[in-house]
Amino acid sequence: MIPADDARGLPDGSKVSVEEFLKLEGIYEQTLVHLEELSHQITAATGLNFIELTQNQFDVLLKEQKRIFEPVVKQVGPALLKAYYTNPIVQNGIGVGDKPPFPEGKLVYEGDLELLEPVFIRGPIFRSIES
Amino acid sequence: MVGRNLMLHPLGYVEGLFHEDLGSHLGPQGCCIASHEFYETNEDNDFKRGYSFQVLRGPGPLETAMSGVLRREISWGSTHHEDFGRRFGKIASMTTILEDLPDPENRVTLDQTRRDSRGVPAPRVSYSLGVNTKRMLTHALTNGRKLMQAAGAYKSYAFGPIRETGWHLMGTTRMGVDPSTSVVDSFGRSHDVPNLYVADSSVFVTAGAVNPTSTLQAIALRVADGIAHDFGKIGVR
Numbered sequence: 394m395i396p397a398d399d400a401r402g403l404p405d406g407s408k409v410s411v412e413e414f415l416k417l418e419g420i421y422e423q424t425l426v427h428l429e430e431l432s433h434q435i436t437a438a439t440g441l442n443f444i445e446l447t448q449n450q451f452d453v454l455l456k457e458q459k460r461i462f463e464p465v466v467k468q469v470g471p472a473l474l475k476a477y478y479t480n481p482i483v484q485n486g487i488g489v490g491d492k493p494p495f496p497e498g499k500l501v502y503e504g505d506l507e508l509l510e511p512v513f514i515r516g517p518i519f520r521s522i523e524s
Numbered sequence: 525m526v527g528r529n530l531m532l533h534p535l536g537y538v539e540g541l542f543h544e545d546l547g548s549h550l551g552p553q554g555c556c557i558a559s560h561e562f563y564e565t566n567e568d569n570d571f572k573r574g575y576s577f578q579v580l581r582g583p584g585p586l587e588t589a590m591s592g593v594l595r596r597e598i599s600w601g602s603t604h605h606e607d608f609g610r611r612f613g614k615i616a617s618m619t620t621i622l623e624d625l626p627d628p629e630n631r632v633t634l635d636q637t638r639r640d641s642r643g644v645p646a647p648r649v650s651y652s653l654g655v656n657t658k659r660m661l662t663h664a665l666t667n668g669r670k671l672m673q674a675a676g677a678y679k680s681y682a683f684g685p686i687r688e689t690g691w692h693l694m695g696t697t698r699m700g701v702d703p704s705t706s707v708v709d710s711f712g713r714s715h716d717v718p719n720l721y722v723a724d725s726s727v728f729v730t731a732g733a734v735n736p737t738s739t740l741q742a743i744a745l746r747v748a749d750g751i752a753h754d755f756g757k758i759g760v761r
Contacts, residue, residue, distance in 0.1 A: 394600040403605065452601040466600065470593060478586040487612065489549065489585055 394469070395477055396448050403486040406473050410480075414472035424472075427465045434461045525707050527633055529626035530651055531695040531731040536575075536620040536661055536684030538668030540677030541611065548582025549613050555579065562667065563623075563733055571659040573623040576733045577668065582615040595681075616672065620664040620684070623733040625656055626695050653685065661685060692736050697726040711750030712743065723747035 395406035415421040432443040438458060441450060455462055477483055484490045555578035563574045588611050592598030598607040634645035665682035672680040700706025703715035708727050714720040725740040
């Protein structure tokens with residue numbers, strides 16, 4: 394459903410941990426059943442083996458056999474997107490990965506109060522009340 | 525009177541798609557540009573009061589992908605990355621906050637049947653959008669799309685009210701001098717129950733069309749000043 398993009402260093406959708414997200418959402422077992430059903434239907438309709446489909450064959454089938462794909466796409470789709478777009482390799486590939494000073498964070502040496510400078514400059518945020 | 529005049533902040537959402545990379549997925553989520561151009565009552569409109577616009581950060585990668593797939597603008601298969609690239613970082617987002625009017629029929633009551641483990645009745649919220657608010661929403665969404673188009677968006681979306689947000693709870697113990705039309709006095713002190721103070725947005729008489737935190741903080745400080753002032757007298761009122 395999501396192919397690799399070598400130019401951007403993006404893996405294909407099978408390389409991210411979609412199973413974990415399916416399990417997290419409690420639909421893993423049900424998805425397996427739907428996948429098996431889909432595999433049978435694809436073979437019956439086209440004579441092709443679902444596992445061995447090329448990307449082009451998959452694209453064509455996805456357009457032509459929307460009804461057959463629908464249950465799987467509806468279930469797997471959101472989990473796949475969550476797994477894919479939270480994956481660090483994918484995030485780096487699309488330019489939203491960790492940037493300095495992350496992931497190490499900003500090193501603060503003992504006695505260095507630079508980070509508190511804006512607080513010092515701002516002054517107190519409380520006020521005294523009349524007693 | 526307690527529990528009546530519940531006001532929320534019905535929200536609309538407007539999105540514009542641009543050809544150029546806006547880097548709109550970067551930065552804090554909060555409002556970066558605010559407009560109060562349509563905040564006040566305008567007699568040319570078919571509604572009273574008005575709304576604000578708040579420009580937000582655009583969606584991150586996951587939200588971009590999810591909404592794109594949902595709208596069938598990002599497909600599965602070999603064009604997925606191309607479709608994604610056409611949207612990611614190129615979406616400007618804006619929200620509109622509507623000023624809800626006080627309506628005694630919008631209210632919080634005690635549920636007659638549901639109780640918590642200690643036997644305390646659950647709150648029951650009865651609320652519906654008034655005609656004024658619905659008209660205001662239509663106006664805001666139409667204007668929001670116009671704004672996006674004027675800014676150069678080649679496509680725009682607008683929808684609302686957003687069910688998941690805008691739940692700023694206001695108005696159910698309104699402030700006032702007359703006990704027959706209000707619950708607390710100008711220092712948040714209950715008209716009916718001695719030494720009971722309310723120090724949050726429940727005392728608002730109007731909702732405004734902006735986030736309520738600053739106002740409710742100011743009111744809380746005022747109530748606190750009142751309590752400090754009355755401290756020695758507590759029990760004798």
